[in-house]
Amino acid sequence: MTTAGYPVGSNNEGALVTFPATCFTERMDRDRRRIAVLGVALLVIGVVGTAVFLAQPWRTCPYDDTPAACSALPQDVAATVGFLISVLIGAVLIIFAVRGPASRRG
Numbered sequence: 001m002t003t004a005g006y007p008v009g010s011n012n013e014g015a016l017v018t019f020p021a022t023c024f025t026e027r028m029d030r031d032r033r034r035i036a037v038l039g040v041a042l043l044v045i046g047v048v049g050t051a052v053f054l055a056q057p058w059r060t061c062p063y064d065d066t067p068a069a070c071s072a073l074p075q076d077v078a079a080t081v082g083f084l085i086s087v088l089i090g091a092v093l094i095i096f097a098v099r100g101p102a103s104r105r106g
Helices: 021-055 074-099
Strands: none
Touching: 021 074
16 A cells, blocks of 8 residues: 555555655546536536526516516626626636646647
8 A cells, every 4th residue: 555655565664655646647637527527517507597597587577578578687687797707617617627737738
């Protein structure tokens, strides 16, 4: 069993064992997977939120029969912009997770 920074070995030499290269690769893969999950979550929340705020199902207009035809309030516009920013950030995170950092590409 190898762990970084702890004495290991069957002969109790007390030598410190360093991480093999695969540990760094596994950790990077785990971090990239977490980034991808975060990106997907932000993307889904942003798409659903944007669709809901564009449809405005809670709104009623006396001059039209569809809620989407009602004029948007400033709070609605701010929420829609926030959801669109969430979509963009999610997309960037997904691209980063799939491609990886530039220093790893050959």
